[in-house]
Amino acid sequence: MLDKLVARTGGGVALMLASLSARADLQYNLQPPATNVASQIYNLHLMVLWVCLGIFVVVFGAMFYSILRHRKSLGHKAANFHENTLVEITWTVIPFIILMAMAYPASKTVLDMKNTSDADMTIKVTGYQWKWGYHYLGQGVNFFSNLSTPRSEIENLQTKDKHYLLEVDHPMVVPTGEKIKLLITSNDVIHGWYLPAFGIQQDAIPGFVKSVWFKVDEPGTYRGQCAQLCGKDHGFMPIVVKAVSPQDFTKWIQAQKAAVVTYNPNKTYTEAELVQHGAQVYAANCAACHQANGKGIPGAFPALDGDPIVNGPKAVHIETVLNGKGGRMPAWKDQLNDFDIASVITYERNSWGNHTGEAIQPAEVKALRK
């Protein structure tokens, strides 16, 4: 019976290996490098891999030779040696020399990666639970980058797109051929800004600003993900960088500046206007926890549908959104402007089963900011 089991398992394994070779998309090495640092890393890894393979073959070649020849079943008699100073010194010194030979190119790359001086452009990157914020310093362009894969694909209700989980609503756009410096930090927990093709992985740590740099020559779209466990949606905050020619970049940055939503702080908006803008703000910032249907996740994130704060005095609601609550609900006062907050609160108070009929104005939010 055991033999049958072994045969069946073996058959299963063979079947699996056969189906493996039929797939063409398998990748066995690092992603193709897109920056000079990334290709240094690529070569360094290959070099070390070959050295390790060489040592492995020599050492285990000897071991398997011994296993085949020095067996009792072949009548081999055991020798009785148990030390040899010369041999022992040799196999301590030779690995040491090999290691020094590996350390040299690795150290050069480390110094190269650390050299963030003379950057042409600086972008501040902020990690949030669970999205990235990009701020083009000195250019007044500032936006969030959210996962754009629809929920229905994640829940297997719809066929998955080619870039499933690696697509965002607003990618970071950079010009090719320029040295870009990133200042990386976080607003809540530790995240990791990881873009394999650039050879960059930098933890985004609240309270610290760390810098990295890259210069990419080929125009294209490069994809990565948050690398440091940051809570529930850690797997759902991808990074997309679009490298375009400097001319296209200038056009893009002009368009961004023109598209900034302007609002009149003193205007009285209608409920419909506020709800329309608020729905977008909600989808981008609130739905990850409180869910698109306002039902939250029992035990983890409260429902807003029927919630006493959402249906109670509006000042309490505004203050909760501005300043956060209980460590889990973040403060939004630095991320959203008065119009965004007024809109999203109006949206929450007039959606699902909530019907307060109130239209919160930007001025009311402004009044409650400390």
Place this chain on the structure above:
Amino acid sequence: MDATAHTHDLGHEHPPKGIMRWLTTTNHKDIGTLYLWFSLIMFLSAGSMALMIRAELFEPGLQFFQPDFFNQLTTLHGLLMIFGAIMPAFVGFANWLVPMMIGAPDMAFARMNNWSFWLLPPAALLLLGSFFVPGGAAAAGWTLYPPLSIQMGMGMDMTIFAIHLMGISSIMGSINIITTILNLRAPGMSLMKMPMFVWTWLITAYLLIAVMPVLAGAVTMLLTDRHFGTHFFNPAGGGDPLMYEHIFWFFGHPEVYIMILPAFGIVSQIIPTFARKPLFGYASMVYATASIAILSFTVWAHHMFTVGMPAAGQLFFMYATMLIAVPTGVKVFNWVATMWRGSMTFETPMLFAIAFVCLFTIGGFSGLVLALVPVDIQLHNTYYVVAHFHYVLFSGAAMSIMAGVYFWLPKWTGHMYDERLGKLHFWTTTIAFNITFFPMHFLGLAGMPRRIPDYALQFTTFNQVASVGAFLLGMSQLIFLVVVLKCIRGGKKAPSKPWEGADSLEWTLPSPAPYHSFQTPPVVK
């Protein structure tokens, strides 16, 4: 095993019957048995969590679990395997074997020995029970980095308390082991005559005493940050989350060696036995173990190459880490030289020991790759790291434990295990292990982050291979359970020295070993 208690009438101290025997026992063999069973139960429960993880990762998309629960699974899988399965298994071995190997009647502090075991079941209940409290178990990864761990519910507090209990248990166990080894050796058993397993445990026990209090301090500061308004690590109050990482890994790196040095010891007992030839380079083995232990205190920040340390820091920790490859290499060369021109046979313990040497070396090589800062920055937090530490901890620590169980089962139970089933267990485990974890190297190289419940489409095939392998690996462990149970219940009578080439003191005692080991100390020439 009950037979042990009755066949040898030693004129005093008959153990009570039933549950009271186990609750009140101060006998090193009973306590060793308790540790080993505890470890096996934890191994199977943490292993089933791994299978749940692999089931969810069989395909892209969310099939079985929500992301938050998935994170609870990865966190508890790690904590239970490390603190529940591997560490207690090695303490179980130490309890059973150290007194017998050095010619002592029992451990030095028998009552403390009882205590250090009985702290573990409550700790395990806290960890397993935390799945059922509001908010669920801790979901911040076994590293429990703040601020994420500060956001967690009461499951995190239960985890912290469990770590306290397990830490106290480890420290008491270590004090006991050190005292036993230093004071209870038989006449003539000088330190440099001790079996390698005893040496590795002596060094491991010092490591435990040095670092468990550090971990206890770190999680206590987390606890006060969570509940008593301190801001050690919470940046919202001016605290420093990086400080936690430094403190944690100052514990965490020696912890890696705590889980592998006793494995080196077990393998160093087994290979000479089945090669029928003394261990090559005994003295250099002792020095290599000691230097690995000392160096392990100077490499912690290689777990933090992506936090953005200054170049000088990165270079220092890179060089120190690479240096560890030298004594580790010495060990591997010594094992191969021990086999060289021996007269080898390949019973199950030897098969596991050989697989250990090969596969642990693969884990060592991937460790060397990760030691290089630029490559680590490319691979940190990816599946490459998951592959690396499973080669070190499964094919390293766990497979050495299996090797040791097969090796000493005849001494423990008085019966020979079923060699055919043992070999079947070996082959299924080794093959399934490689199917599970080898493809993870490729996933990591391709850039798949670890600790994610769902992944991009290009990672699908290798994840499917890994999941199939994981289920085979899990099922194979049921064979292990069968072999152990069968061997306890009966089988061919084991002679006092079932292995031709064995030469340490435990093989001079009858099988099963008498309830009290050496009433009169043997004289070692």
